[in-house]
Amino acid sequence: MTDKKINVHEAKTHFSKLVARVINGEEFIIAKAGKPVARLLPIKEKASKRLPGSAKGKIFISPDFNSPLPEDMLKEFEE
Template sequence: MQEITLAEASKNLSELIEAAMSGEEVVITKDSQPVVKLTPVTPVKKRRPAKAGSAKGLITISDDFDEPLEDFKDYM
């Protein structure tokens, strides 16, 4: 863990960010008290939509799919 004062952190911010991104824990102190910890933001994994045609052959539709159901013939 790297502890650094606020004054030093303002001078070396880019180096501290690189250190945090590489996994090092960086704590910034003010008046000898820890006030900020630099940690990298973990990227959110986006869910990709299914590739077109990826379910081909997995789904079948019967020939009478759009025929009226027996239970509803009285209403037609």
């Protein structure tokens, strides 16, 4: 996104309009006497917290999961 530079007076005068544009993804740099002092940008949603145990009953691990592989399959890995 391209940042648009606006002065403090313009930001105060058109704040509601700027916020509406920020909601649509625009970003603005606010400057005082031509020097950038702040950035107005949308807040990104935080990822939801992980809930331990939420996959309970959805995953199956075979009882022989950790058993040695058959000899013919081991040979395939070595070639």
